[in-house]
Amino acid sequence: MxxxxxxxxxxxxxxxxxxxxxxxxxxxxxxxxxxxxxxxxxxxxxxxxxxxxxxxxxxxxxxxxxxxxxxxxxxxxxxxxxxxxxxxxxxxxxxxxxxxxxxxxxxxxxxxxxxxxxxxxxxxxxxxxxxxxxAAAIGAGLDISRPVGCMVIDIGGGTTDIAVISLGGAVVSESIKVAGDKFDEAIIRYIRKKHSVAIGERTAEELKINIGCAYKKPKVETMEVRGRSLLTGLPKTITVTSEEMLLALEEPVSAIIEAVHRVLENTPPELAADITTTGIVMTGGGSLLWGLDKLISEKTGIPTRIADDPVSCxxxxxxxxxxxxxxxxxxxxxxxxxx
Structure with a gap:
């Protein structure tokens, strides 16, 4: 065997x-x-x-x-x-x-x-x-062995890894400690500040998955969540909107966009030219945050897509x-x- x-x-x-x-x-x-x-x-x-x-x-x-x-x-x-x-x-x-x-x-x-x-x-x-x-680039089906630049953004739970890859290795890369966990923390802070309600990690994750967004949604979505009121100490149910999620996630999303800019600024011109053609590929569970691919594409001017099975890449x-x-x-x- x-x-x-x-x-x-x-x-x-x-x-x-x-x-x-x-x-x-x-x-x-x-x-x-x-x-x-x-x-x-x-x-x-x-x-x-x-x-x-x-x-x-x-x-x-x-x-x-x-x-x-x-x-x-x-x-x-x-x-x-x-x-x-x-x-x-x-x-x-x-x-x-x-x-x-x-x-x-x-x-x-x-x-x-x-x-x-x-x-x-x-x-x-x-x-x-x-x-x-x-590993993410290989898993996403990119041919990294050729002398052509491809760019990968892997947003996991703890880190976001951004790299420009050519000839089987990373030419420029950066890893920042802003990813899925920081999204959850930002949601917990926002709900605490805006609604005076304390929620747990799992509730924050459910909000992120169901109505979280990095780009304005065409239609406002809502979700009911239960937490503990900081004023009375008793359980409380509140309704949260996708517009609130956009505000809550603004800081960690901006940090990822800035890191993408830094990597692009340090990329050799020939590889940068390749990337404008091949585009950016996003992997990892964090890449599933609604509208994040659209926002990166808008901020960089480079076509951005999410890999077929981003979590398993x-x-x-x-x-x-x-x-x-x-x-x-x-x-x-x-x-x-x-x-």
Missing amino acids: AFGTDIGIDLGTATVLVYVKGKGIVLKEPSVVAIEQTRKQILAVGEEARRMIGRTPGNIVAVRPLRDGVISDYEVTEAMLKYFLGKVLGKRVFFKPRVVVCVPSGVTEVEKRAVLDATYEAGAKQTFLIEEPI VALGTGKALEALDVLEASLIKDPRVR
């Missing part, structure tokens, strides 16, 4: 996707772990743990071990990876897999080492790291990288340790 020996992991701040060579994406679960604090025991991982966020008793905490695209809790990340690898490989754990993990383009050497170590401890034979925008890219390790040698960050 050799097929279980190559695995691609999109180790995201919000979601972990696992790609198995020959099978495709076999696992997609939230990057959440529920821990019993007194005994330091892991109670649940993934979707089961996500359902516990904001609803646990004092001795149980639901934590997200990755923040802003990097590991914030090493031991919990290792336990989470072990759990997911065990779920994917089942009883074939004695086949130590080769693993490709994607990381944001701006990670430090220390952060890279943390990912490599966590993957080894979770049971990998050999680990390669690939930068998120490169990075995982598909890591999977395809597994199948072309020799071709992508220049793009992969290798570790000398082999077990």
